[in-house]
Amino acid sequence: ELKVEQNPLFLSMQEGKNYTIYCNYSTTSDRLYWYRQDPGKSLESLFVLLSNGAVKQEGRLMASLDTKARLSTLHITAAVHDLSATYFCAVTSFGNEKLTFGTGTRLTIIP
Amino acid sequence: EPEVTQTPSHQVTQMGQEVILRCVPISNHLYFYWYRQILGQKVEFLVSFYNNEISEKSEIFDDQFSVERPDGSNFTLKIRSTKLEDSAMYFCASRGAGGLETQYFGPGTRLLVL
Numbered sequence: 001e002l003k004v005e006q007n008p009l010f011l012s013m014q015e016g017k018n019y020t021i022y023c024n025y026s027t028t029s030d031r032l033y034w035y036r037q038d039p040g041k042s043l044e045s046l047f048v049l050l051s052n053g054a055v056k057q058e059g060r061l062m063a064s065l066d067t068k069a070r071l072s073t074l075h076i077t078a079a080v081h082d083l084s085a086t087y088f089c090a091v092t093s094f095g096n097e098k099l100t101f102g103t104g105t106r107l108t109i110i111p
Numbered sequence: 112e113p114e115v116t117q118t119p120s121h122q123v124t125q126m127g128q129e130v131i132l133r134c135v136p137i138s139n140h141l142y143f144y145w146y147r148q149i150l151g152q153k154v155e156f157l158v159s160f161y162n163n164e165i166s167e168k169s170e171i172f173d174d175q176f177s178v179e180r181p182d183g184s185n186f187t188l189k190i191r192s193t194k195l196e197d198s199a200m201y202f203c204a205s206r207g208a209g210g211l212e213t214q215y216f217g218p219g220t221r222l223l224v225l
Binding site for chain 1: 142144146153154155156159161166167169202213214215216217218219
């Protein structure tokens, strides 16, 4: 059974600082996604990572994938308050449509 | 920009009642999904649907659950006899035909079973 774990579960950080969220998964996967969820809202797609060494960046967020280590990271650069949200990673395994989600990381940016 | 829509946004029902949650996927999408999220927990897969049939379902998706695409635009999730533990946010998602497509999520229906 595919398991996806994220850490940390909760993260408070000051504006302007850098930090990284980690996502580990238990079996080989063909795609890894990062989603953002604001309180009471839906999931917004941020990135999809397909291959080993893939790196994608959008604004202050950068995601990377190491398929050998079964690890993805979401790096936040010079955090701003607008980035406060819960971030989920999710994976699909080969031949399988469903997204298996991680536990989520609730990020709070403090002014 | 096209988006997935869901109705109602909130539903309160009594235990044992039937509920139907409705979704309108993005118009040219072919793959449809239901997920749920119990308050404060992670998102869980329920079912995937393609070519008018279920392609995969989870252990959560038991005989009390069913899905249907009654016309060319709607995709519904029915819970026949709701239980207290069915209280959750239910998300519909859809994706296009390409193998690299992302699943796009609707705004969700918050279901409360009393």
